[in-house]
Amino acid sequence: MIEKRRSTVWWKLLAAIFVLYSLVYGLLVDVPRLPILHETIRNLFYHVTMWFTMLVMLLISLVYGIRFLARQSMEDDVIAEESARIGILFGILGLITGSLWAKNTWGAWWVNDAKLNGAAASMLVYFAYLLLRGSMDDEQKRARVSAVYSIFAYVLMLVFIMILPRLTDSLHPGNGGNPGFSTYDLDSKMRTVFYPAVIGWILTGLWILDLRVRTRKIERYLHE
Amino acid sequence: MRKMNHPAASSWVSRMRNIFFRNKLAWRADRLRGIYPTPLVRRSLGEGGLKPILFFILFSFQAIITLAQDTEQVEMADTLRSNGKIYVVISVIALIFLGIIGYLVMIDRKLRKMEQEIRSKQAQN
Numbered sequence: 640m641i642e643k644r645r646s647t648v649w650w651k652l653l654a655a656i657f658v659l660y661s662l663v664y665g666l667l668v669d670v671p672r673l674p675i676l677h678e679t680i681r682n683l684f685y686h687v688t689m690w691f692t693m694l695v696m697l698l699i700s701l702v703y704g705i706r707f708l709a710r711q712s713m714e715d716d717v718i719a720e721e722s723a724r725i726g727i728l729f730g731i732l733g734l735i736t737g738s739l740w741a742k743n744t745w746g747a748w749w750v751n752d753a754k755l756n757g758a759a760a761s762m763l764v765y766f767a768y769l770l771l772r773g774s775m776d777d778e779q780k781r782a783r784v785s786a787v788y789s790i791f792a793y794v795l796m797l798v799f800i801m802i803l804p805r806l807t808d809s810l811h812p813g814n815g816g817n818p819g820f821s822t823y824d825l826d827s828k829m830r831t832v833f834y835p836a837v838i839g840w841i842l843t844g845l846w847i848l849d850l851r852v853r854t855r856k857i858e859r860y861l862h863e
Numbered sequence: 864m865r866k867m868n869h870p871a872a873s874s875w876v877s878r879m880r881n882i883f884f885r886n887k888l889a890w891r892a893d894r895l896r897g898i899y900p901t902p903l904v905r906r907s908l909g910e911g912g913l914k915p916i917l918f919f920i921l922f923s924f925q926a927i928i929t930l931a932q933d934t935e936q937v938e939m940a941d942t943l944r945s946n947g948k949i950y951v952v953i954s955v956i957a958l959i960f961l962g963i964i965g966y967l968v969m970i971d972r973k974l975r976k977m978e979q980e981i982r983s984k985q986a987q988n
Contacts, residue, residue: 651971655964662956666949672937846967853974860981 651846657839661688664832671823675744682740683820684832688840689733690758690800695841696726696848697765701793704786714856716782720772721851723789725844727765734758745810754811757799764792764799 665684673680700723707715737755742748749755771788775781809815824830893899943949 651967659957659960659964662960663953666953666956667944670939672939674937677938678940846971850967850970850974853978857974857977857981 650842651849654839654842654846657835658843659839661685661832661836661839665836668832669828671829673823679740679743680820680823680829682736683829684836686733686736686740687833688836689729689736691837692840692844693726693729693733696722696729696844697793697796699848700726701789704789707782708786711779713778713782716778716786717855717859718848718852719782719786719789721855722848723765723768725848725851727762727769729840729844730758730762730765734762750810752804752811753807753809754800754804754814757803761792761796761799764795768792 661684665681668681670678670680700719703715703719703722706712707719737758738748741750741755768785768788772781772785775784804811804814807815809817811817813819820829940949943952
């Protein structure tokens with residue numbers, strides 16, 4: 640059933656404006672002049688925002704998975720699956736951008752580091768979520784099992800990328816005794832680009848989610 | 864709030880108080896109650912009497928350490944910015960991004976059209 644929707648264009652425009660702003664001013668804003676990092680400190684606006692967007696998308700997947708378990712409505716399951724896919728997309732982008740950054744600053748595409756391995760492990764956990772979904776034909780069963788799995792997957796992801804790296808030695812900024820970028824950004828100039836960038840990319844992720852969910856609804860209508 | 868002038872304080876003391884004891888509301892309240900501070904006795908080192916000097920030494924350490932970093936020597940892309948070529952980079956990136964946004968908008972419009980078609984079909988039935 641395709642209901643009429645209120646106009647939802649304003650936040651999509653905002654997404655485009657914020658990300659464009661971060662792309663332009665991310666290269667123009669004054670940044671701290673730090674050894675080793677040099678200009679790559681601007682990756683704060685691009686690499687870190689990918690991970691924030693992934694966290695939000697996977698949180699949406701978790702929430703709608705739980706909603707499905709409560710309400711047994713297939714629409715919730717569609718949103719849960721699509722937002723998980725988009726979260727995985729942003730996670731992969733975060734891994735790739737992080738790897739490029741690591742090659743430039745640390746000299747290696749990958750290091751045996753708590754945060755990096757944890758991020759890769761979280762992505763594997765969510766790949767397994769997709770495999771799990773693909774292995775079941777019955778709609779209801781698939782939705783139920785993957786909703787439960789996504790609860791564990793989300794908690795595991797938080798542990799792998801937020802908790803464990805802070806407990807052990809890590810090369811990654813913000814973990815293992817290293818300062819995060821907020822200690823360098825003393826005049827908060829980078830924050831004027833970073834906050835809009837995060838919001839813009841999250842809204843862009845939501846836009847892509849909106850498009851995919853609408854596509855799925857139309858497909859379902861056509862195949863009924 | 865104007866600088867507080869305690870009747871019993873010397874000018875050096877009142878200046879030091881403005882640095883280290885800025886709770887002027889408490890001052891005013893005290894004065895209204897008839898409580899005036901006794902003249903400050905310069906306390907011995909152990910009781911924190913030379914606090915201003917300690918602060919000065921500590922802050923100068925921090926300033927000296929900051930000076931030790933050669934922030935001008937860290938290589939950055941200043942050339943790219945000074946000869947304006949950074950704007951070429953920005954234009955390229957912005958163009959690619961606007962292309963992607965255009966693609967999303969196109970998909971959005973197609974979906975909206977399909978949804979309208981479906982709604983009209985459902986209204987007919």
